[in-house]
Amino acid sequence: MSKGKDRAAKARQIVADQKAAERRRTVTLWTSVAVVLVLFVAGLIGYTVLSGKDDGTLVIPSAAVDEGTAFAVGSGPVVVDVYEDFMCPACGNFETTSGPALKQLADSGKITIRFHPVAILDHFSKGTEYSTRAAAASAAAGQEGKFTELHDVLYANRPEENTEGLSNTKIIELAASVGLTSDTFVAAVNEGTYEPWATRATKTFSDRGYTGTPTVLVAGQKIEKPTTDVLTEAVTRAAG
Template identity: 35%
Template sequence: MPVKKISHRALVTGAAATALALTAGVGIGLAADSDGESAPSASKAAPLVVPANTSGKDGTVITYGKASAPTTLSVYEDPRCPYCAVFERDLGPTLTNLADSGKVKVEFHMATFLDKRLEGKGSRTALGALGAALNESPALFKQFHTALYEAQPKEETTDTFGSTSKLLEIAGKVPGLRTHAFNKAVKEGTYLAWADKVGETFYDSDVTGTPAAKVGDRHITLLDEDGKAVSARQFTEEIEAAAAKR
């Protein structure tokens, strides 16, 4: 397994201690897309616009699930992280079922540090598009979130998500998402300033790599030593055990 990819592993119980060490204050500069379209740079982005259906200061927490759920699971991801794609592909359906059944409320804490590590803008631009989806509804956010990880390029250095036209193409796979408001927000970078806030807030946590998940201060195992997702049963049992000890 390439060392660079191992560095994206999460600091979770039972995983190898190879998590990515994050540094605060990452600044992201954007260049033109390869297809000629470009998202606004940090300096040209519109003033902070917070999507609907968020919580926390500046709306930096994305919540999916019922407010009455007895357990809150905090999930930490970067849109360009290949191991986040492994987690979402193999355990995403289980997580969605837990949330939809009212057992767990998921709070997503998204990061954009891989734009700095790998160069590019895809994490930030994808997060801005996720904000546009969230503004439509939490359900559409979750479906688009899943679609993005399914469409993640094989090579992590490929900045596919840096293209707004590619993001809109992926969004087209989610029924009902491509509204006029969504399209306009993605093209104009309406939620890029918000994406910057979300990315900055990630550094306030004690999480040093993605993907990661916690119930309170208890880390939940997502990947094994080989970078493969744990079983749905183990994932669910660890969440239940952590919740029982709170």
């Protein structure tokens, strides 16, 4: 082989070696990137688990009824479903005007009230998601057997729309005023244990075709104007 051909062969070999080295560097780089991403994701998952804020964890209260979306008060033969948002002004009015009559019907054994806390007004609490937090707190209270107590005191202290709503500390304080003081309840409120449940209950509300609160049904029939007289008449009619 001539010296010219020998030099050309060596040149080609050098180029080939450089390309091979470049490929190895590329493979090494992407391998390193992949490792970093894996470690980042693992760290994020680990932090989420340790912090107890995994929003994907759905905890359904065992005390809940109607596919785990409601809390029952009373045991009468006629079922009255009430869908409410704890920030809703119309719900507050409903509780003031018709709530006592419904509870009296439940106490007298005529109806079973199924309260469905939903969260459709989060955008009216300046980013604090009060509707979701309040619904979640009511679920924690329901699990403790004190849904009605917290339900009533939250409506007695209902915040106005376009405010931050009640803080978790205030919710816990109000709960304590009605005898709800367990460490389990406090932890559930502070850690948002039932917030995914509130989101799911709200989705069920929407899937059932409802859009506003309060939505009230008697024996499965939606009541368009749920005043005390109309509800009483509907209950009487449903009872036969």
